[in-house]
Amino acid sequence: MAVRGQGFRIERGEIVGLIGPNGAGKTTTFNLISGLYYPDAGTIRFKGVDITRRAPHVRCRMGIGRTFQIIQPFENISVLQNVMVGAIFGGRRSGKRPEDTAWEACEMVGLGDRCHSMPGELTAAGLKKMELARALATFPELLLLDEMMEGLTPVESAEVINIIKKVRDSGTAVLVIEHVMRTVRDLSDRVVVMHQGGTLAEGTYGEVVSDPLVIAAYLGEEGEGDTVGHSGH
Amino acid sequence: MVRPVRSVLVFGSLAAGFLALAPLAVDPYLLHILILVLMSAVMALSWDLLVRTGQLSLAHAGFFGLGAYASALSCNLLGASWWMSFIAAGMAGGAAALALGIITLRLHGMYFAIATLAFAEVLRTVTLQAKFTGGAVGVTLPAIFGGNRVEAYYLVAVIFVLCLAVSLGLQKSRWGLAFQAIRARQAVAEVIGIDTVKTKLAAFVISSVFPSLMGAFYIHYVTYIIPYEAFSLNTSVSALVMSVFGGIYTTAGPVIGAVVLKILEEYLKSAIVYGYTVIYGLILALVILFMPNGLLGVIRRAAGSGRADQILRWFGGRKRAGVSD
Amino acid sequence: MEVFFQALVNGMLRSGLYALTSIGLALSVGVLKIVNFAHGEFLMLGAYLGVFLFVFFGVDPLLSLPLAALALFALGAAVYRCTIRHVLGAPEINQMLLTFGISVFIQNMALILWTGDPRAINCVYRSVTLHLGGVNAGMGRFITFTIAFLMIVVLYLVLTRTRTGKAMRAVSQSRDGAGLVGIRVQKVYLYTFGLSAALAGMAGVMLSMVLYAQPAVGLEFTLKAFCIVVMAGLGNIGGVIWASLLLGVAESLVGTYLPHGSGWSEGVFFILILAVLVFRSRGVGQWFAQ
Structure with missing residues (x-):
């Protein structure tokens, strides 16, 4: 319901930033990939295998790891x-x-x-x-990170960004949800923009932020350091 | 970690000695009470095994009754010996738990609690209605070991020790860790690779075999049972209240709770014939409101870092911060 | 055919009490997200209240209805204030254990105070039978059915037209969201729990009018109400009516057509619960497929 369309691909050794306004379906996408929700329709593939109906623990053992937006120790x-x-x-x-x-x-x-x-x-x-x-x-061969930098100082963020890049360099595909555009720019090799449950644009950070469609979706509030995710109220 | 190990050995051998020698020292009535206490301990501890995964079962009475009937009917209708009938009871309980669990354990815990309560009530209806169970009249068996109470005591003591070993074993193993993870944060448990449904199912089956065995023992011990007694809700109530009162999610807690409350119950039964269970309801509500970690929690807090505390902690299975050195 | 229609009518009449009881439970589960195992005990207390008002003061059970509603509202609110409120943030298992403990306490207290003997209101509604084209209906059951559905209509109006009712629905949708827009969530919880108990209390009075009051009836009604709420889907108040009709009619048909059926009909609710849960867990096959 909340997420539609066929979405996107992600390859080994790259960090893809998933951005979009609040309610765009970013966390829902994570829940669908990690198996906490099952889709009503459509398929999810991982390493060429259809995992649409696999349980979360099976996906984990196949190589999908994730963190949660709200810490859960x-x-x-x-x-x-x-x-x-x-x-x-x-x-x-x-x-x-x-x-x-x-x-x-x-x-x-x-x-x-x-x-x-x-x-x-x-x-x-x-x-x-x-x-x-x-x-x-x-x-994990695919790692899903949901707002790792939320509540961190800039110094801590920079440190965590380095860690994530090390993880990528070891051959892991990393998909991150981030709200702060500076982080997205520093971290992502590629950016996917979600809007109203579908993918709106895909490309490098520079391409995406100059895309008129994306700017329209964010009501023109896009810019360095803005917390874009909270726009649109 | 040397000292707690030694303390546990001392404490454990004292307890084992008491269990082994008690029948020689006490009179038949006290031995009877001791048997009832051990039965209660098995009921409470086995109920706790499942609750460690965060699932509330209200079906302990159902499995107790199921075990009693499976055992009695396999003796009376199929001519099984007592130990064969115990195996039949355990298998019946395990199979019923497996079936009920497959249907309910994927869903939210609330559905499981409701379904287990309904299960226990319906088993009574079926037993009352069906022909082969003897209906409301109940079933009768000759006394086990020719009525030798000492031998009966040793049998229940063996089952108790088995239950204790299973509980401690689970706590120290990966299963214990999985139980704790599922209870605390189910979604996290799932995405770090724990098969939550299978784990809960395994816990439910193990937790249900023991009350079935106790049902089998009970009918062999008292020789006669009717559906209202076999499937009495009070059986579930007392098992869970003993566990919660003593200290939920631990091994020592349910045992302590069973000892204290079973003795209190025997006293109350003579004072208030009907409705003595009112105390269990009261204790349950008060413990949840005022001391959710039960007696063990209170003792732990009082003892601070004392020696008694270390023993309890060990029995309780809670791992301390940074154990490795 | 006449037997069939009679069974159908009996089942429908029976469903009135189920609906009234379950709608209270659906309300408290929907708004507080807490499973109240003591719901049936509120009904049982209402039943005894009806009996005592009739026996000692000669109060007509229909007049007892508002009194029972008030008394049970007060009791429900008190139970919420003194106990439930303190476990709102606790793990779900503690919440369930608490309401279960309250249920056990009330049931056994009733057993001690009033013994296990059934007591009934022997009023005129019990003895008069209505005949409608070959089908009979006890007047008491007919009144019960009518009042139950009237109360459901009233409840519907309360939930959709009044401020408090709208607040309840808002809280059931999103507790935090409701709090943000200035709804006092604690107060809504208190009213909801009281209202839920009041509905059960009224059902109880009518139960003692057509059947009897007895300490153990609470558990039976708790289970059947759970069955109905599970069938209807959590928070779906409209679904409660259909689910109640289904349970009432199914019980009545089993009771009519099976040998010794009245005993077996007490197990119907369990079959329905299991059927719904199997359906909900998307079939058993998936588990084996892994």
Whole structure:
């Protein structure tokens, strides 16, 4: 209902930014790809396989990982154990020991020294990184990141952008939802614009922001540093 | 982590010693109470196994009755021996849980709770109505072990230890982690690769086999049962209240709750013949409102970081922050 | 054929009480998103209230209706204020355990105070039978049916025409959204829970008029009301009417045509619940397909 049209493709080793006004269907798209919602019609393919009716955990084990817009830590186990849950259940096919996977994922996001903290002791940025590590521990080939930078300072954002680029360089396809245009520009290799549940435009950041259709959709409010997602009220 | 291990060993061997030697020391009436307490502990602990996945089952009475009837009928109609009838009871309970779970566990937890309550009530209707169950008259069996109470005690003690082992085993394993993840954040659990439906289903089946075994034991122990007793809602009520009162999501909690409340119940039954369950309703509401972590939660808070606390924590299975060193 | 029509009419008349009970439950589940296992106990208390008003003061059950509504509204509001309100933010399982505990408490309290013996209102409505072209209908059942549907119409008007009713619908759509536009969500919850209990209480008075009051009737009605709400779909108040008719008629047909049917008809609701849940979970096949 909320998302229509055939959407877009994403390849290994690229970061695609998914943008669009509030209610454009960005998070719904994530839910459809990760399997939390099933579509009423249409198909979803991953590595050439039709996964439209597969359960979320099956998709995870096939290589689709994600984070949530609202952070969702397991509060009463440590950071490392949080990440380990992902490694144990989602990272099985790697053949590595879950402990090692979890350690590596924590190191990768820069939480190596906070591994034994409880989630409650982390900052907002720390929690976001922990959730990223938890998703990484499932060895995703496609990683969906829903507003990772929300609530982070510019310095923290820059740090997380670097982490995400490292993830991309390891051969993962990364799809990100972001509201701040500066982040989208710095992060994305390609941008897909959604509007009213469909894809409106696709291309590099420069192409997309000069597209008259996109500008119309945002009511002309597009510009550097604007939180475009909140326009249109 | 050396000290808690040693404490657990000491505590565990004391408890095992008590369980093993109790029949030699107590009179027949006390032994009877002890049997009832162990039965309650199995009921409460097995109910807790499922609730760890965030699912509320109100069908424990249904499985208890199902087990009692499956066992009694396999003895009376098929000539099974007592242990074969126990296996039949366990299988009947497990199969019913599997069927009910496949239908309901994909849906929101509310539907599961409603369906389990309805299931238990309907089993009674069916038992009352059907011909082969003996209807309202109930069923009768010869007493197990020729009425030897000590042997009956050891049988229920073995099942209790089995249930305890399953509970601790689940808590220490990946399953325990999966249970906790599903309970806390189901959507996250799904997208990090946990098969939530299968996990909940497994928990439901395991959790339902034990009340079925207890039903089988009960009918063999008291030799006679009627549908109203076998499928009494009070059975579900007491199991879940014992668990919640002692400390939900733990192993020690339900056992403590069963010991305290079963003894209280035996006293109350003589004071208030009908409606003693009122206490269970009251306790349930008050515990949820004022001490949602139950007795264990209160003890934990009171004990702070004391030694008793470490033992309880171990039995409770809660992992501490940064355990590895 | 006459037997069939009689069964049909009996089922329809029966469905009036179901609808009145279920609509209260649908309201509280829809607005508060909390499963109230004590809903049937409110009905049971209404039934006893009707009996006592009749026995001790000679009050006609139809006059007891508004009294029961007021009393149960007050009780419902008090239960909300003292208990439910404190678990609104708690995990769902705690909410369900709480209402279940309240249900167990009320039911067994009734058992202690009033024993398990059924009590009924032996008024004129019980003894008069209406004849309509070969089909009979007890006058009490007929009145019950009529009042139940009148109350549903009234409820519909309250929900669509009054400020409070509109606020309830707004909260059921989106609690946060309603809060943002200045609706006092806590107050709406209180009214909703009270209204829900009041509807059950009225159903209870009428139950004691056509059948009897007994501590265990609450559970039976809770289960059947859940069945109806599940059939109708959560928050779908219109669907409740059709679902009630379906359950009432199905029970009546089973009771008429099956040997020892009156016993079996008590299991009909479970079959309906299972059927709906199987349908909802999109078939069993999917699970095996993985």
